[in-house]
Amino acid sequence: MKTPSELRYTEDHEWLRPEGKSGRIGITDFAQDQLGDVVFVELPEVGRAVKKGEAFGVVESVKSVSDVFAPITGKVVSVNQGLVDTPELVNQDPYGQGWIVELEIADDAEVQALLDAQAYAALQEGGH
Amino acid sequence: MGKRTPLYGEHVALGARMVDFGGWDMPVQYPSGILAEHEAVRTRAGLFDVSHMGEIECTGENALEFADHLVANDCMRLAMDQVLYTPMCYPDGGVVDDLLVYRLQDRVLLVINASNTDKDFAWVREQQDAFAGDVKVRDISSKTAQLALQGPKAQEVLQRLTAKDLGEIAFFHAAEDVEVAGKRALVSRTGYTGEDGFEVYLPAEDAVHVWREILRAGEPEGVIPCGLGARDSLRFEACLPLYGHELDDQHNPLEAGLKFFVKLAKSDFVGHAALVRVQEQGGPERRLAGFRLLERGIARQGYPLLDVQGQPVGTTTSGMPSPTLGAAIGLGFLPAALAQPGTRIAVDVRGRAVSAEVVKIPFYRRSAK
Incomplete structure (x- = not known):
């Protein structure tokens, strides 16, 4: 499983790529592998304010429905419209073209509090 | 930890994702994924471990009459080695389970859902106590493994492992004592995918050998192991009901679209009066x-x-x-x-x-x- 070192992670298997005042969010390689073939992604509306830990999107595979939780508090500034027609991008390129939303970062401290790649990888090895 | 089929080690070695299903540790999918497994069955063939399914053996002079009393479909018209699908009801018409009934040489075999095995066996026992004829019932689930090879290439692949002409086994018929890869098995042309295919019942200790041989024989056709995820998506497209979803004790089989499998003309079976009433009142x-x-x-x-x-x-x-x-x-x-x-x-x-x-x-x- 890949866990790029430049990203921050949650225990719920989301990643955040901070770039200035905002950051893209997706689900990790581990999460997409666990879910299996992704067939549908429900995206939040642009402009929606979300709180850290709030479910603000849904990723569905053939068999299951999984919430996507906001890793940090912020406002949705854009969503990945490419997932509407090709949800399988989440499987094929979870850290790239499979990104789900971009959030405006409200509090930098929340970003700093997220797991780094090493801590997230250790969590997986700890048994899931 | 849940119960394991004799093929648990094979699944783990193949990289399957194991999940709990009705108390069993079962493969939900292999690394190929549900969509690829689904497609394999629709276009080629896929192999499923369904050893978690329960089997109840009924023996005695009146075994067939007993089965006929238990279930809503008509067992008395079964020819030797014929199989039927049927709901089994409570007296109020709610469904205990849906099952296959095999009429075999010296016995009648009931193949029931894994998650219902204990409940069903207790229910069958209770009915046996109240039954006047000669019948003995035995839960042989743990000794019995079951493989399902499903898909348009199923016959071609399985034929390579047996001298028995599989073309002789008609849809919803079975053959006993068939040698498959050198092991004796009960083979029926049945399944839960909406495709042609076979279900192979064999002693638990022979399961690993036959599983491997079928996968090897099917390699040229791209036969792959398939998990419960694909089994569910396949049965769902074909609208084959799944207990706990389309069937339960709160719904009768007439509501669930199983009228064809309910023979109200039969003089009696458990649930008969309740289902007759539903029909008399204009249907569900x-x-x-x-x-x-x-x-x-x-x-x-x-x-x-x-x-x-x-x-x-x-x-x-x-x-x-x-x-x-x-x-x-x-x-x-x-x-x-x-x-x-x-x-x-x-x-x-x-x-x-x-x-x-x-x-x-x-x-x-x-x-x-």
């Missing part, structure tokens, strides 16, 4: 219907079904995007008046009303040869 008030979503979204089990005014009128029993049809479809119970194809309804998908249309079922039917 609610019916299982299939629907297709007209907007983006996926209906899942438990999601409410709404009428066009937005009032809840039923519940989704199974739903997913159909790999074969490429559309999000579902099954659910609706008032009889709304269960007609063409009727507009909606599905409450996490608080959003997604419009849908009732369609004819089954969603998928394999083309005739």
Whole structure:
């Protein structure tokens, strides 16, 4: 499983790529592998304010429905419209073209509090 | 830790994702994924471990009469080595389970759902106590492994492992003492995928050998192991009911669309009076219907079904995007008046009303040869 070192992670298997005042969010390689073939992604509306830990999107595979939780508090500034027609991008390129939303970062401290790649990888090895 | 089939080690070695299913540790999918496994069965063939299924053996002079008393379908018209599908009801018409009944040389075999095995066996025992004829019942589930090879290439592949002419086994018929890869098995042309295929029952200790041999024999055709995920999506497209979804003790088989498998002309069986009453009162008030979503979204089990005014009128029993049809479809119970194809309804998908249309079922039917 890949866990790029430049990203921050949650225990719920989301990643955040901070770039200035905002950051893209997706689900990790581990999460997409666990879910299996992704067939549908429900995206939040642009402009929606979300709180850290709030479910603000849904990723569905053939068999299951999984919430996507906001890793940090912020406002949705854009969503990945490419997932509407090709949800399988989440499987094929979870850290790239499979990104789900971009959030405006409200509090930098929340970003700093997220797991780094090493801590997230250790969590997986700890048994899931 | 759940119960394990004799093939547990094979699944782990193949990289399967194991999940709990009715108390069993079962493979939900292998690394190929549900969609690829589903497609393999529709276009080639796939091999399933279904050893978790329960088997009850009925012996004695009146074993067939006993089975006939237990279930709603007509066992008395079964020829030797013939198989039938049937619901088994409580006296109030609710469904205990759905099962296969095999009429074999010296016994009648009932093949029941894994998660219902203990409940079913207790129920069958109870009926046996009240039954006047000569019958003994035995739960042989733990000694019996079951493999299902399903798909258009199933016969061609399995034929390589046996001298028995599989072409002689007709749909819903069985053959006993068939040597498969050198092991003796009961082979039937049955399945739960909507495709042609075989189910192979054999002693638990022979399961690993035969599993490996079938996969090896099927390599040229691209036969792959398939998990419960694909088994569910395949049976769902073919509208084969799954206990706990389309069937339970709160619904009778007439509501669940199994009228064809309920023989009310039979003089008596458990649940007969209740089902006769349903028919006399004009048929069931609610019916299982299939629907297709007209907007983006996926209906899942438990999601409410709404009428066009937005009032809840039923519940989704199974739903997913159909790999074969490429559309999000579902099954659910609706008032009889709304269960007609063409009727507009909606599905409450996490608080959003997604419009849908009732369609004819089954969603998928394999083309005739």
